[in-house]
Amino acid sequence: MTFLLSINFIESDKFYQGEYYYLLLSSLLGALVVSSSRDLLTIFIGIELASTPMFLLSGWKKGDRKSNEGAIKFFLLGVLSASLILYGFSLIYGLTGQLVFADISAYLLANSLGSSPVLLLSAILVISGIGFKISVVPFHSWAPDTYEGAPLPITAYLSVSSKATGFVALIVLLTKVFESSGQSWGVILAIVAGATMTLGNLVALQQTNPVRLLAYSSISQAGFIIAPLAVSGITGNYQDGIFASVTYLIIYAFMNIGAFLSVHLFTNFTKSDNFYEWGGIAKHSPLAGVLTTVFFFSLAGIPPLGGWFAKFVVFRSLLSTGEIIGISLAIVGAINAVIALVYYARISKVIWMDELKNPEEEKSFEFQSPLKVVGALTVLITFVAGIFPGIFSYLGEVSSIFFGN
Amino acid sequence: MELLTNGTGLTAVVFLPLISALILTAIPKSQELLIKGFALVSSIVTFILSALLLPQFDFSNADKLQLGNKISWIKSINANYEIGIDGISLPLLILSTFITVLAIIYSIEHLPEPKSPKGFLALILVLETGMNGTFVALDLILFFVFFEIVLLPMYFMIGIWGDKTVRTVAGFKNQIETRLYASIKFFVFTLFGSAFMLLGFLGLYYRGNRTFSIPELIELGTNGAFTGTFAMLVFAVLFLGFAVKVPMWPLHTWLPDAHTAAPTVGSVLLAAILLKLGSYGFVRIAIPILPEQAKAWAPAIAILSAIGIIYGSLACLAQTDLKRLIAFSSVGHMGFVMLGIASLTPIGINAAMIGMVAHGVITGLLFFLSGSMAHTYHTRDMGRLGGNMKLLPKTGALLGFTAMASLGLPGLAGFWGEFMALLGAFNPLDGLNVTVFRGSMVAGAIGTVLTAGYLLWMLQRVNLGEPSDEWKEMELHDADGYELAAWIPLVILTILIGVFPKLIFGATNDAVVSLLSKAFGG
Numbered sequence: 001m002t003f004l005l006s007i008n009f010i011e012s013d014k015f016y017q018g019e020y021y022y023l024l025l026s027s028l029l030g031a032l033v034v035s036s037s038r039d040l041l042t043i044f045i046g047i048e049l050a051s052t053p054m055f056l057l058s059g060w061k062k063g064d065r066k067s068n069e070g071a072i073k074f075f076l077l078g079v080l081s082a083s084l085i086l087y088g089f090s091l092i093y094g095l096t097g098q099l100v101f102a103d104i105s106a107y108l109l110a111n112s113l114g115s116s117p118v119l120l121l122s123a124i125l126v127i128s129g130i131g132f133k134i135s136v137v138p139f140h141s142w143a144p145d146t147y148e149g150a151p152l153p154i155t156a157y158l159s160v161s162s163k164a165t166g167f168v169a170l171i172v173l174l175t176k177v178f179e180s181s182g183q184s185w186g187v188i189l190a191i192v193a194g195a196t197m198t199l200g201n202l203v204a205l206q207q208t209n210p211v212r213l214l215a216y217s218s219i220s221q222a223g224f225i226i227a228p229l230a231v232s233g234i235t236g237n238y239q240d241g242i243f244a245s246v247t248y249l250i251i252y253a254f255m256n257i258g259a260f261l262s263v264h265l266f267t268n269f270t271k272s273d274n275f276y277e278w279g280g281i282a283k284h285s286p287l288a289g290v291l292t293t294v295f296f297f298s299l300a301g302i303p304p305l306g307g308w309f310a311k312f313v314v315f316r317s318l319l320s321t322g323e324i325i326g327i328s329l330a331i332v333g334a335i336n337a338v339i340a341l342v343y344y345a346r347i348s349k350v351i352w353m354d355e356l357k358n359p360e361e362e363k364s365f366e367f368q369s370p371l372k373v374v375g376a377l378t379v380l381i382t383f384v385a386g387i388f389p390g391i392f393s394y395l396g397e398v399s400s401i402f403f404g405n
Numbered sequence: 406m407e408l409l410t411n412g413t414g415l416t417a418v419v420f421l422p423l424i425s426a427l428i429l430t431a432i433p434k435s436q437e438l439l440i441k442g443f444a445l446v447s448s449i450v451t452f453i454l455s456a457l458l459l460p461q462f463d464f465s466n467a468d469k470l471q472l473g474n475k476i477s478w479i480k481s482i483n484a485n486y487e488i489g490i491d492g493i494s495l496p497l498l499i500l501s502t503f504i505t506v507l508a509i510i511y512s513i514e515h516l517p518e519p520k521s522p523k524g525f526l527a528l529i530l531v532l533e534t535g536m537n538g539t540f541v542a543l544d545l546i547l548f549f550v551f552f553e554i555v556l557l558p559m560y561f562m563i564g565i566w567g568d569k570t571v572r573t574v575a576g577f578k579n580q581i582e583t584r585l586y587a588s589i590k591f592f593v594f595t596l597f598g599s600a601f602m603l604l605g606f607l608g609l610y611y612r613g614n615r616t617f618s619i620p621e622l623i624e625l626g627t628n629g630a631f632t633g634t635f636a637m638l639v640f641a642v643l644f645l646g647f648a649v650k651v652p653m654w655p656l657h658t659w660l661p662d663a664h665t666a667a668p669t670v671g672s673v674l675l676a677a678i679l680l681k682l683g684s685y686g687f688v689r690i691a692i693p694i695l696p697e698q699a700k701a702w703a704p705a706i707a708i709l710s711a712i713g714i715i716y717g718s719l720a721c722l723a724q725t726d727l728k729r730l731i732a733f734s735s736v737g738h739m740g741f742v743m744l745g746i747a748s749l750t751p752i753g754i755n756a757a758m759i760g761m762v763a764h765g766v767i768t769g770l771l772f773f774l775s776g777s778m779a780h781t782y783h784t785r786d787m788g789r790l791g792g793n794m795k796l797l798p799k800t801g802a803l804l805g806f807t808a809m810a811s812l813g814l815p816g817l818a819g820f821w822g823e824f825m826a827l828l829g830a831f832n833p834l835d836g837l838n839v840t841v842f843r844g845s846m847v848a849g850a851i852g853t854v855l856t857a858g859y860l861l862w863m864l865q866r867v868n869l870g871e872p873s874d875e876w877k878e879m880e881l882h883d884a885d886g887y888e889l890a891a892w893i894p895l896v897i898l899t900i901l902i903g904v905f906p907k908l909i910f911g912a913t914n915d916a917v918v919s920l921l922s923k924a925f926g927g
Contacts, residue, residue, distance in 0.1 A: 243481075297557060302553055302556060302557060302596075303549070303550040303553040303554060304550055304554055308550070308553070309479075312482075312546075312603065313482070315603060315604060315607055316482060316607055316610075319604065319607045319608060319611060320611060322611070330604055331604070334600040334601055334603075334604055335600075337596070337600050338593060338596050338597045338600055341592060341593060341596055342589065342593060345560070345589055345592060346589075348561075349564060349585060349588070349589065352561065352564065352565055353564045353565050353584070353585060353588075388478075388479075389479050390478070390479045390480055390481065394481070397481055
């Protein structure tokens with residue numbers, strides 16, 4: 001997990017304010033706290049520590065109205081989600097009187113409270129609270145606005161690290177605390193996953209702003225990430241589900257950073273945030289064009305790029321049990337993979353195949369070297385993940401063993 | 406020689422083009438000659454490598470998978486890098502490396518607009534890796550990866566170098582360039598099929614001892630490991646994945662668009678090799694692993710093939726666009742291939758194998774010719790063409806020859822596939838509904854007449870007659886050296902296969918017979 005998060009630093013190399021780094025680091029610390037916490041209080045503090053700096057950072061462009069709007073939305077919903085999570089936690093505490101995960105599940109098991117309605121209510125509250133953080137339907141509405149308003153590196157961070165934090169928290173809580181009521185939250189989560197994939201994709205189809213497009217696409221990707229978790233909740237085979245979710249998350253992180261990098265480059269170059277006006281700019285910088293193509297097709301899940309393996313493990317885990325819910329989710333996912341291709345391919349269509357707007361105009365394409373490093377690193381990992389996925393599935397396996405016992 | 410037999414040779418045939426493509430991108434744009442020379446040399450070396458495999462291949466054991474190996478690839482899901490060839494894949498592999506050489510020879514002088522040899526040639530080479538890989542892969546996941554790798558280069562080839570004519574398409578508000586519409590349609594259709602195919606592969610994996618290895622799954626499948634509704638569904642999704650690629654009616658609609666829009670070389674590769682990936686998938690994966698289900702589905706496949714044959718021919722009769730006509734003729738010809746496969750008899754599947762190779766050679770040549778003519782005349786409208794024989798005697802003569810081959814003239818390659826497919830359909834595997842198959846056979850026979858009809862009519866409109874005034878004043882260039890170098894080998898191959906079909910059957914027959922006897926017991 002640490003490995004996954006640290007990569008983001010390179011991305012932020014072009015902002016120089018001390019506070020900026022301070023806030024980013026605090027958020028990172030929060031993320032690390034979440035992934036290593038084993039009781040309710042610590043995990044709550046971790047979640048808040050990870051997200052509070054982001055409220056500030058997403059409003060970093062002070063003069064920009066969109067940035068302010070996005071930050072306010074993010075803040076209000078963030079606070080709401082915090083209170084939901086806290087309410088959920090307080091119900092558990094009231095029920096069991098314990099804070100440490102292991103004790104809670106032991107208590108629940110001893111008193112066979114697994115199917116108690118209070119526990120289910122608390123699970124729903126926690127899922128909704130964290131659902132805001134990972135922006136799944138129906139708690140996704142803040143994401144596109146905030147993503148659009150925030151400085152691009154922050155958006156990348158939001159869509160990757162913050163999201164990863166949310167997922168880790170969700171995985172930890174659901175499999176450690178609510179282990180025994182998997183049947184009920186599994187179904188809820190499965191519905192959420194299916195809706196998230198579909199809605200995110202359908203809305204993404206309509207977008208003209210590349211950042212909003214990525215925002216909706218990342219909503220739909222979130223659906224893919226929670227789908228295996230949902231099915232594993234129903235069947236009780238957590239190892240397999242966590243393996244798929246985590247592998248997807250890791251691979252997704254790299255290609256998504258890459259995608260934001262491309263968007264950043266092209267928006268800076270064209271000064272236009274409507275990607276239909278990016279016609280033919282791959283001719284100005286074939287390198288950036290190729291990178292963009294790689295990232296977007298990887299997000300679409302085309303082999304030999306990393307994304308295919310991520311999608312593959314998810315399908316594999318969904319089908320592993322032969323449960324009807326798993327199979328239906330897999331079919332929904334397969335259809336969505338095709339829908340997603342349409343808008344991912346649209347970007348490369350525009351940059352490669354459309355005509356240049358002003359062919360005479362000579363502009364130098366800026367591709368700063370720190371960004372080149374990010375590009376090279378993410379593209380390398382995208383390819384490695386696609387051709388030798390063994391390495392990444394190993395990471396996923398480690399975490400599934402870790403969570404499994 | 407050791408290197409050739411232990412799998413390294415096959416691996417080289419698959420990955421050499423990819424590596425060359427990477428090197429190609431590193432050569433500066435200004436060195437155009439070097440770029441072209443390098444691509445040509447690398448494709449020739451790949452072809453020679455694949456030809457060197459021939460003497461190593463044990464033809465007396467053509468039913469066994471040979472020259473391959475198996476290396477662990479993704480341990481956590483038990484997917485391996487397992488490759489090998491047998492009599493079924495060998496001819497297709499050679500065809501693929503061979504056609505690529507010709508495609509590159511043609512591209513040296515005849516690059517489509519916008520000219521940028523580097524990207525275009527690199528894409529051809531990447532495409533070759535995907536095609537070769539699909540034919541040698543013996544692991545479902547490996548197969549899937551190669552099957553999909555093909556999509557990207559073809560998408561860009563159509564999208565960047567394709568036909569720029571603007572037209573109105575149903576469902577779109579604005580007019581759209583043919584290439585943009587065709588490229589995304591091609592991509593979405595194929596991905597739709599293969600996304601479901603992947604689900605089918607996973608189904609096999611979970612019911613079949615958690616292995617993706619094709620030989621192991623065949624072993625399991627022939628011992629009746631896959632039964633019931635589950636297996637029927639798996640066959641249905643595999644069918645969907647492969648049938649889109651073939652393409653079978655009614656999933657064919659991407660094909661005429663893609664072919665018409667693609668640059669000449671793109672249509673050649675698409676017709677000659679890419680379509681074969683689908684029918685090859687049926688023979689390699691769907692039928693041997695799920696024999697009982699194949700038997701249950703066979704009548705449906707036969708009916709769809711028969712519709713495809715008739716529909717393709719009728720659509721051809723209605724075309725005014727030369728390239729679109731040839732594209733629809735592919736639907737008809739692949740219908741014969743699928744009819745042969747559906748009969749599930751040695752004769753039918755052998756027919757399918759030779760039909761695939763022959764269609765690759767003949768239709769490939771037809772696309773070369775039509776592409777070249779479209780380039781010379783700047784139109785593909787058959788109403789405006791005419792008197793081609795007088796204007797471009799060399800191209801015209803070749804067009805006449807190829808059209809004859811395509812309509813199945815005995816003595817040329819096209820004959821065997823059609824004739825034997827009909828023969829196979831006359832006497833399908835025991836237990837299949839004879840009425841359905843004989844009905845399909847009759848439909849197929851009517852199809853051959855229609856095929857002859859539209860091809861001869863095409864010749865009459867394009868080749869014969871007096872050239873219209875439009876062309877009289879114009880300076881028209883007949884085929885040049887590069888074009889002839891790309892075309893003549895295909896002509897020779899057409900005649901060779903037509904006269905000695907044993908060239909193909911020698912390799913395929915044992916493999917086909919053993920495949921069927923394993924699947925259906927004797």
